[in-house]
Structures are given as structure tokens and as C-alpha cells.
Amino acid sequence: MKHTRTKGFTLVEMLVVMVILAVLGASAFTVARGARSKAQQVQCANNMRQIGIALQLYADDHGHYPETAHTTSIDKAWIYELEDYLGDFDEARVCPADPKATERLDNHGTSYVLNSFVFVPKVDPFGNPVGRAMNRPAALRDASRTILAFCCSDHVPAGPGNDHTHSERWQSWSAVTRDIAPDRHGGTRANYLFADGRVAAWSEEEVRQKIESGRNIAMPPGYDQ
Numbered sequence: 001m002k003h004t005r006t007k008g009f010t011l012v013e014m015l016v017v018m019v020i021l022a023v024l025g026a027s028a029f030t031v032a033r034g035a036r037s038k039a040q041q042v043q044c045a046n047n048m049r050q051i052g053i054a055l056q057l058y059a060d061d062h063g064h065y066p067e068t069a070h071t072t073s074i075d076k077a078w079i080y081e082l083e084d085y086l087g088d089f090d091e092a093r094v095c096p097a098d099p100k101a102t103e104r105l106d107n108h109g110t111s112y113v114l115n116s117f118v119f120v121p122k123v124d125p126f127g128n129p130v131g132r133a134m135n136r137p138a139a140l141r142d143a144s145r146t147i148l149a150f151c152c153s154d155h156v157p158a159g160p161g162n163d164h165t166h167s168e169r170w171q172s173w174s175a176v177t178r179d180i181a182p183d184r185h186g187g188t189r190a191n192y193l194f195a196d197g198r199v200a201a202w203s204e205e206e207v208r209q210k211i212e213s214g215r216n217i218a219m220p221p222g223y224d225q
Contacts, residue, residue, distance in 0.1 A: 040097040041185035041201065044111075048149060048193040050092045051112060054085040055148060056137065056197070064136045068164035070120045078119070079110050079163055095151055097184055103158040110160075113152040113179060115218050116167045118195075134220055141222040143195035150180040150218075151190045167218035173211055182207045195220075 058081060059065050066078035074080075083089045094101045095111035104111055118140075122130040133139060140146045155178050156162045165179040176182070182204040184190040189201050210217050 037097070037186040040095070041189065041191065044095045044097060044151065044185065045191050045199040045201070047092045047095065048112065048191055048199045049197065050086060051082065051149060052193050052195075052197045052199070054082040057085045058082065059137050065119055067135075068114055068116070068119050069161040070116070070164055074160045077160065077163055078114060079108070079160055095184065098151070099154060100158050107158045108160045109158045110163055111152055112149045112193075113156065113162070114149050114164045115147050115220075116165045117218050117220055117223055118146065118148060119164055132223060134223060137195065140195050140220055142220075144198065146195040146220040147192050147218055148195050149193040151184040153177055153179055153181045165218060167216065170211065170216050170218060173208055176207070176211055 055065055055078070058078075066081040067076065069077045079089070079093060086092055090105060093110040093112065094105050098104065098111040101111060103109075118134045121133045121135055134146075137143070150165060152162070166175075167179070170176050170179070180190070182190050182202070185201070188204050190204070190207075192200050192202055194200065207217060
């Protein structure tokens with residue numbers, strides 16, 4: 001009886017199969033990572049919208065926005081004050097893409113920082129107001145162009161006192177990235193909460209171009225007038 005010898009894979013064929021599997025695996029990983037980043041960005045935007053609604057409700061009740069830890073005790077800063085309007089604030093105050101999310105949650109901090117141009121009124125050495133106060137919705141000349149909150153930088157410590165930017169110092173890109181994370185989502189984009197309740201996703205390059213052209217994106221229209 002004659003036996004037919006079965007031909008196996010050659011070394012070259014095995015290598016080709018391995019390369020194809022590696023490419024397919026890498027492609028699947030890239031797609032999965034992109035989908036995860038998009039889901040995190042959507043959740044972050046929802047968090048910001050909730051914070052925006054709560055800030056407006058607080059202002060309706062008190063005539064002004066809540067304070068930050070720069071001007072009041074931590075237990076009276078906005079992170080705590082908004083709990084009355086949002087109930088369980090834990091999910092809303094932490095961005096799912098923030099690598100320090102768990103640490104911030106454990107330390108009663110937040111992934112979002114409020115714009116100091118709006119929430120930290122300027123005062124002289126004696127505590128007297130200086131210039132135009134922007135911490136009331138009615139004081140904002142254009143809510144659609146006034147940013148209230150940003151995704152905080154990884155450099156920002158996790159404690160509750162780190163709840164606002166230092167926007168007046170944003171003369172350089174390094175100063176900006178010490179405060180906020182323009183690349184929070186997908187490595188190239190981040191969310192921005194505006195005073196009209198809108199959340200916009202800007203690219204890192206777009207923000208950098210504005211800053212390097214001398215435009216401070218945090219400064220509300222009419223602030224310096």
C-alpha cells in the first residue's frame with residue numbers, strides 16, 4: 001500500500017502567518033484603545049456638563065459662583081459645595097482618563113480645575129477687589145466664549161486644595177501644561193466646559209497655537225477692560 005506524505009508548513013510560511021497574526025493583533029488593539037479613549041472622552045464631557053449645570057444652579061441660589069480653595073476653606077470650596085446639587089459627586093468630579101483618578105477620589109480631589117480668571121477675583125494686598133469681578137454669570141460678557149473648567153494636568157497634586165488654575169500665568173506652553181492636560185483624551189484632545197453649558201473638545205495643537213500666538217484661552221472676553 002502506497003502512503004502519501006503530507007506536506008507541512010515551511011519556515012517561510014510559518015513566518016508569514018506569524019507576521020499576519022501580529023498585524024491583525026496590533027490593529028485590533030489600536031481599534032480597542034481608540035474606542036476606549038472615545039468612551040472616556042464622552043464620559044468626561046458628561047461629567048463636565050453636570051458640573052456646569054451645578055455651577056449655574058449654585059449661582060442662581062447665591063448670586064455668584066462657588067469659591068475655590070484659593071479664597072475659602074477646603075470644606076467650603078466648590079468640590080464640596082456642589083454636592084448639594086449633584087448628590088453623589090464622586091463620579092462627576094473624576095475624569096475616567098485621568099491616570100490619578102483613583103488617587104484623587106481617595107483624597108477628595110478632582111480631575112477638573114476651575115478657571116482662576118472667573119473663580120478667583122483679584123484683590124489688592126488689603127483684600128480689596130481689583131478690576132472687574134467675573135465670578136457671577138451676569139458679569140460674563142460672552143458665556144459662549146468663557147471657559148469655566150479644564151481637565152487638570154498630571155502635575156496637579158491629588159488633594160482637594162488643587163481645584164483651580166493659575167491662568168494669569170499662562171504666558172508659555174509649559175505654564176499651561178502645569179495646570180491643564182490639553183492631551184487628556186486620545187493623546188491629542190481635551191474637553192473644555194464653557195459658561196453657556198457647552199463642552200467643546202479642542203485639539204492640543206489648536207490650543208498650543210492660540211497660546212503661542214499670545215492668546216490666553218482662559219481670559220474671558222472683557223476681563224481686561
